[in-house]
Amino acid sequence: xxxxxxxxxxxxxxxxxxxxxxxxxxxxxxxxxxxxxxxxxxxxxxxxxxxxxxxxxxxxxxxxxxxxxxxxxxxxxxxxxxxxxxxxxxxxxxxxxxxxxxxxxxxxxxxxxxxxxxxxxxxxxxxxxxxxxxxxxxxxxxxxxxxxxxxxxxxxxxxxxxxxxxxxxxxxxxxxxxxxxxxxxxxxxxxxxxxxxxxxxxxxxxxxxxxxxxxxxxxxxxxxxxxxxxxxxxxxxxxxxxxxxxxxxxxxxxxxxxxxxxxxxxxxxxxxxxxxxxxxxxxxxxxxxxxxxxxxxxxxxxxxxxxxxxxxxxxxxxxxxxxxxxxxxxxxxxxxxxxxxxxxxxxxxxxxxxxxxxxxxxxxxxxxxxxxxxxxxxxxxxxxxxxxxxxxxxxxxxxxxxxxxxxxxxxxxxxxxxxxxxxxxxxxxxxxxxxxxxxxxxxxxxxxxxxxxxxxxxxxxxxxxxxxxxxxxxxxxxx
Amino acid sequence: xxxxxxxxxxxxxxxxxxxxxxxxxxxxxxxxxxxxxxxxxxxxxxxxxxxxxxxxxxxxxxxxxxxxxxxxxxxxxxxxxxxxxxxxxxxxxxxxxxxxxxxxxxxxxxxxxxxxxxxxxxxxxxxxxxxxxxxxxxxxxxxxxxxxxxxxxxxxxxxxxxxxxxxxxxxxxxxxxxxxxxxxxxxxxxxxxxxxxxxxxxxxxxxxxxxxxxxxxxxxxxxxxxxxxxxxxxxxxxxxxxxxxxxxxxxxxxxxxxxxxxxxxxxxxxxxxxxxxxxxxxxxxxxxxxxxxxxxxxxxxxxxxxxxxxxxxxxxxxxxxxxxxxxxxxxxxxxxxxxxxxxxxxxxxxxxxxxxxxxxxxxxxxxxxxxxxxxxxxxxxxxxxxxxxxxxxxxxxxxxxxxxxxxxxxxxxxxxxxxxxxxxxxxxxxxxxxxxxxxxxxxxxxxxxxxxxxxxxxxxxxxxxxxxxxxxxxxxxxxxxxxx
Numbered sequence: 014x015x016x017x018x019x020x021x022x023x024x025x026x027x028x029x030x031x032x033x034x035x036x037x038x039x040x041x042x043x044x045x046x047x048x049x050x051x052x053x054x055x056x057x058x059x060x061x062x063x064x065x066x067x068x069x070x071x072x073x074x075x076x077x078x079x080x081x082x083x084x085x086x087x088x089x090x091x092x093x094x095x096x097x098x099x100x101x102x103x104x105x106x107x108x109x110x111x112x113x114x115x116x117x118x119x120x121x122x123x124x125x126x127x128x129x130x131x132x133x134x135x136x137x138x139x140x141x142x143x144x145x146x147x148x149x150x151x152x153x154x155x156x157x158x159x160x161x162x163x164x165x166x167x168x169x170x171x172x173x174x175x176x177x178x179x180x181x182x183x184x185x186x187x188x189x190x191x192x193x194x195x196x197x198x199x200x201x202x203x204x205x206x207x208x209x210x211x212x213x214x215x216x217x218x219x220x221x222x223x224x225x226x227x228x229x230x231x232x233x234x235x236x237x238x239x240x241x242x243x244x245x246x247x248x249x250x251x252x253x254x255x256x257x258x259x260x261x262x263x264x265x266x267x268x269x270x271x272x273x274x275x276x277x278x279x280x281x282x283x284x285x286x287x288x289x290x291x292x293x294x295x296x297x298x299x300x301x302x303x304x305x306x307x308x309x310x311x312x313x314x315x316x317x318x319x320x321x322x323x324x325x326x327x328x329x330x331x332x333x334x335x336x337x338x339x340x341x342x343x344x345x346x347x348x349x350x351x352x353x354x355x356x357x358x359x360x361x362x363x364x365x366x367x368x369x370x371x372x373x374x375x376x377x378x379x380x381x382x383x384x385x386x387x388x389x390x391x392x393x394x395x396x397x398x399x400x401x402x403x404x405x406x407x408x409x410x411x412x413x414x415x416x417x418x419x420x421x422x423x424x425x426x427x428x429x430x431x432x433x434x435x436x437x438x439x440x441x442x443x444x445x446x447x448x449x450x451x452x453x454x455x456x457x458x459x460x461x462x463x464x465x466x467x468x469x470x471x472x473x474x475x476x477x478x479x480x481x482x483x484x485x486x487x488x489x490x491x492x
Numbered sequence: 493x494x495x496x497x498x499x500x501x502x503x504x505x506x507x508x509x510x511x512x513x514x515x516x517x518x519x520x521x522x523x524x525x526x527x528x529x530x531x532x533x534x535x536x537x538x539x540x541x542x543x544x545x546x547x548x549x550x551x552x553x554x555x556x557x558x559x560x561x562x563x564x565x566x567x568x569x570x571x572x573x574x575x576x577x578x579x580x581x582x583x584x585x586x587x588x589x590x591x592x593x594x595x596x597x598x599x600x601x602x603x604x605x606x607x608x609x610x611x612x613x614x615x616x617x618x619x620x621x622x623x624x625x626x627x628x629x630x631x632x633x634x635x636x637x638x639x640x641x642x643x644x645x646x647x648x649x650x651x652x653x654x655x656x657x658x659x660x661x662x663x664x665x666x667x668x669x670x671x672x673x674x675x676x677x678x679x680x681x682x683x684x685x686x687x688x689x690x691x692x693x694x695x696x697x698x699x700x701x702x703x704x705x706x707x708x709x710x711x712x713x714x715x716x717x718x719x720x721x722x723x724x725x726x727x728x729x730x731x732x733x734x735x736x737x738x739x740x741x742x743x744x745x746x747x748x749x750x751x752x753x754x755x756x757x758x759x760x761x762x763x764x765x766x767x768x769x770x771x772x773x774x775x776x777x778x779x780x781x782x783x784x785x786x787x788x789x790x791x792x793x794x795x796x797x798x799x800x801x802x803x804x805x806x807x808x809x810x811x812x813x814x815x816x817x818x819x820x821x822x823x824x825x826x827x828x829x830x831x832x833x834x835x836x837x838x839x840x841x842x843x844x845x846x847x848x849x850x851x852x853x854x855x856x857x858x859x860x861x862x863x864x865x866x867x868x869x870x871x872x873x874x875x876x877x878x879x880x881x882x883x884x885x886x887x888x889x890x891x892x893x894x895x896x897x898x899x900x901x902x903x904x905x906x907x908x909x910x911x912x913x914x915x916x917x918x919x920x921x922x923x924x925x926x927x928x929x930x931x932x933x934x935x936x937x938x939x940x941x942x943x944x945x946x947x948x949x950x951x952x953x954x955x956x957x958x959x960x961x962x963x964x965x966x967x968x969x970x971x972x973x974x975x976x
Contacts, residue, residue, distance in 0.1 A: 057820070059573075059574045059694050059696065060693075061727060063728075093810050093813060097818045284857055286809075286853065288807075
């Protein structure tokens with residue numbers, strides 16, 4: 014029998030606010046344990062939560078960017094369970110009436126048509142702390158670090174619309190791009206700023222009833238998402254083929270073995286006893302607030318790609334690559350603003366810039382060659398001061414030294430030679446020294462032409478203007 | 493007049509006139525505490541050294557010309573209020589050694605006025621109880637008859653005022669916990685409108701019902717205390733940002749033409765005859781003062797107690813989850829995590845608290861949530877609407893505070909349902925979120941105080957204080973002293 018997998022994703026997005034969701038403590042990562050805590054995030058008796066408005070702003074941005082409707086009156090709820098990293102014995106989250114509802118994202122998987130993936134809801138919640146085990150300072154006991162407790166999260170829940178691991182990855186990458194683009198999440202998956210749980214089930218092809226699903230936790234890279242889902246699909250199909258049944262359970266992904274293993278069954282699942290948190294009043298979001306947020310929304314990747322294609326005439330591929338991140342697209346646009354040749358700018362960014370960034374492990378935000386400097390360099394090519402080939406040498410020097418392209422060209426005497434007399438004398442010398450090849454060419458072996466171009470460029474130390482060289486060589490060789 | 497019998501406004505005049513110093517007043521009250529505490533048991537913690545230091549500081553302040561109404565006044569507060577550096581138990585074993593790192597906003601406000609803290613007052617454990625018998629630190633006794641309960645949960649707050657151990661106190665009221673003990677101990681107790689006073693730093697029992705309020709010797713003191721603690725607190729999202737009136741200024745405006753509602757559901761056949769007599773007399777007094785009476789109806793009153801015991805326990809079951817032995821409070825010797833949770837909570841909580849955690853957990857459980865918690869919330873809305881409708885026709889309401897005067901210690905301890913019914917007239921006010929005050933209105937044949945409840949519109953504290961003041965001026969119940 015053939016099987017159809019059904020996948021839904023729950024993504025936790027840690028928000029880039031300076032302070033926590035319900036208190037004024039800092040959200041900085043990696044500080045001394047419990048140094049970023051106060052009565053509220055420690056869950057001390059009598060302490061009360063006060064909602065961070067920035068979190069609401071960020072949630073609205075995320076909602077609008079994923080085509081959700083914003084709930085005019087949303088409610089915070091308590092999710093009750095005991096765990097040492099959960100100071101109050103409940104997590105403040107949203108249950109009924111989350112802030113964003115019923116959105117979608119359009120995804121594309123190579124070789125397939127665009128597909129619309131539903132987003133059930135986006136809600137705000139606080140994170141838990143973390144447990145530290147077996148430290149010698151603690152006599153091999155366990156410690157609780159509550160620095161992370163109460164940091165703001167969005168949980169983005171998709172509809173079970175995904176059918177393959179590739180679709181899941183594509184959806185996830187697009188969501189990742191949007192939240193980083195909006196500047197509401199740093200997107201760091203290793204540090205857990207963007208983490209994913211996958212609900213996976215399989216059903217016979219043609220069936221309309223979903224199979225029993227397993228929830229897979231602890232998947233912290235795009236690669237692992239693919240591996241975990243694929244393993245889980247295989248496992249469930251094998252289980253059914255062997256006459257077994259899939260049970261509803263939570264499973265943990267092990268990145269070392271690329272397998273999933275059971276964490277807790279449905280019977281062991283918590284009854285979270287959700288109820289509205291009486292310490293927080295309903296969150297009322299006016300139409301004006303939503304409209305203001307909509308106006309302040311940056312141009313999103315898809316819109317920007319479209320504009321790059323229609324206004325700047327970029328090919329679809331270039332437009333997509335150049336909108337991989339907001340910073341990259343900004344860099345591109347700043348450069349085009351200073352040098353009106355989008356195709357050339359795009360080629361340089363996708364070529365030299367990307368290569369150098371990758372080689373040195375630098376982010377575009379920290380690129381040592383500013384858009385203005387890159388534009389200056391491209392101008393030097395366009396006005397014939399240097400050749401495209403020399404420009405690459407100049408670029409490497411700019412990257413290393415931070416000098417302007419003019420300075421480098423002047424200091425190293427790299428100005429392109431377009432003077433006909435000078436180039437002619439080089440050609441004459443080379444033709445004299447290579448009489449045999451001249452004969453070959455004249456005898457009809459036109460391939461030798463390339464040899465002469467190479468020799469002339471070499472003799473001019475790359476500075477000869479290639480188009481002048483071509484023209485003169487042609488005339489002289491045909492002589 | 494001896495110092496310990498003075499009200500806030502009397503002592504303030506004496507402090508301002510330099511007839512008495514705060515140190516003298518504080519010393520007198522500390523001596524009184526020492527003298528009668530073995531019989532009353534109002535306090536869980538007495539803080540004589542801090543009190544005298546604060547009194548000395550207050551005297552300096554007064555000498556420099558800064559003598560606000562509460563500067564130098566010795567007060568005590570329920571042990572539910574967090575006090576930085578001073579043990580705060582909430583009447584529970586589980587917080588026996590808990591020293592808070594911060595203070596409740598309401599206490600901070602009093603402290604900033606220069607008030608002197610004498611100590612922390614006894615209460616039912618986590619404010620769950622109507623008799624102070626659920627305290628892990630012994631039952632407070634009624635200063636009028638030490639075989640009787642003082643009421644609860646702010647039993648220590650009421651008893652200490654009645655026993656002249658503190659000039660005034662703070663309590664909290666979730667279902668009557670200020671008004672019922674005030675009634676039983678013959679003092680004035682006010683539960684403000686939900687949101688009027690910050691709950692920050694007050695240990696939560698039922699967050700949507702809890703409210704902080706004063707217990708005092710008379711209505712004028714009550715106005716002074718309320719004015720000092722009321723107001724919006726950015727640390728409490730449920731506190732309301734409306735201006736705080738000058739409650740003292742409007743006290744003397746009288747009740748002529750005031751429309752007072754008598755909800756028929758509160759004057760039931762089973763009402764204690766002494767309580768009925770006191771209510772009749774109070775109605776006569778108000779008539780003489782020029783008030784008009786209107787019979788009104790609050791038709792959903794019968795469902796209030798059941799509704800309260802679902803909502804309050806549901807919230808409590810969640811609020812008390814933080815007492816897990818991990819970060820603060822009692823931690824049992826245990827083998828593993830589950831064992832630590834189970835033992836710490838089993839040892840730390842008393843039986844009434846456990847009962848309410850279990851009821852609340854059940855009410856919120858999957859499969860029961862709609863039938864219990866959601867339904868209770870719907871009934872709560874109906875009860876609120878009853879009040880809104882009734883207040884369309886009247887300015888305030890007059891009712892008994894409790895169906896009987898203070899009962900005997902031990903009388904209802906094994907019958908939780910009977911115990912719960914002692915709050916039948918106070919609970920609806922919390923569910924409706926509005927304000928109400930208890931004030932002395934007579935005595936039973938056995939000599940126990942009987943309180944009268946005035947219920948106001950939301951944020952209508954001025955009206956009930958004014959009505960209460962007029963009654964007090966026309967009667968002498970508040971002047972009688974407990975025999976202790």
